[in-house]
């Protein structure tokens with residue numbers, strides 16, 4: 001698992017959550033992202049959008065929030081995942097955001113906003129996060145960052161009409177997918193206390209998704225009208241897998257090891273204990289637990305990857321390379337796992353192979369600052385200094401340090417052959433506003 005600060009600051013400002021342009025963190029973990037994708041898949045299908053085209057990303061923030069800004073990502077705060085008690089509650093949140101996407105609530109507004117302004121009017125830091133839409137490498141369309149204005153907040157806050165539409169659409173998606181929509185009410189009840197709080201002190205979620213008594217009543221009526229019965233699904237497993245992994249990395253390790261005993265399946269009990277023990281530095285015990293988990297799910301790339309992480313902390317680099325190679329073979333399309341294999345190669349001194357592996361990882365998932373840092377180091381080790389500067393520039397841009405990014409981009413532009421894709425990426429950062 002890696003957690004990093006990225007340049008989502010603009011979203012926060014729009015949502016009115018913070019008063020300064022502090023960057024917020026994304027929690028990138030392929031295991032968690034896969035589990036969330038499993039929870040989302042039946043819902044996205046019912047919403048008429050392709051499950052493979054939308055990724056659920058976790059924002060490392062204890063507050064309750066979930067939001068969309070384009071048609072590619074649904075952002076969910078770790079705090080929301082930790083506070084939900086059932087898979088249906090989390091699936092209700094995903095269904096609600098999917099409804100905002102399917103109905104074009106945000107994207108239409110942003111498209112209009114974009115059409116009305118030139119790229120120069122936006123600033124570009126945020127574009128790095130959402131830039132893939134334009135197909136232009138790391139820098140795509142720009143969205144305003146930095147200025148805190150009511151109009152920008154309004155841009156990302158939903159109207160009451162949009163909330164009503166999203167609630168009734170998500171109710172439909174959930175029922176059709178065979179998921180008990182009662183989770184909608186359970187989640188809104190988490191926020192009920194917000195009704196009596198002035199707007200200024202509300203949770204980010206209730207500011208972006210206005211909660212009114214009328215909205216609550218409408219959802220209650222919807223739920224009361226539902227006579228469908230629901231059978232248990234695999235969602236229970238994936239919910240506990242995602243939530244358990246976040247807990248395992250974020251909560252006190254002693255608590256993690258204790259709470260592992262009450263995980264619903266044996267593999268989750270072992271893998272959660274493994275993370276807790278690893279964080280306590282009890283690496284031998286952690287290895288015992290991860291091996292037990294892998295015996296139960298030998299083809300699970302995320303458990304193989306976690307085994308690699310524990311060995312990496314043990315500085316057993318040779319064995320680590322073998323394990324990450326296996327995880328990479330088990331999940332050939334997973335950019336985070338491919339990047340971990342590259343990291344292991346780099347740590348083992350195999351710089352040329354690391355370059356190749358990390359380039360492949362970057363192709364699959366470019367929003368990974370740690371991969372860019374490793375790639376920069378690997379390029380430097382094989383003497384490709386221009387590429388090393390370009391990778392460093394991309395990394396600093398991704399974490400919102402645009403000034404440092406430009407320094408590296410300038411060096412990369414001077415060193416790289418004009419017109420090559422890497423030179424072009426450096427130019428994009430150099431001239432980003």
Ligand SMILES: [Zn+2]
Pocket residue numbers: 096100158162163166208209210
């Ligand atoms: Zn909403």
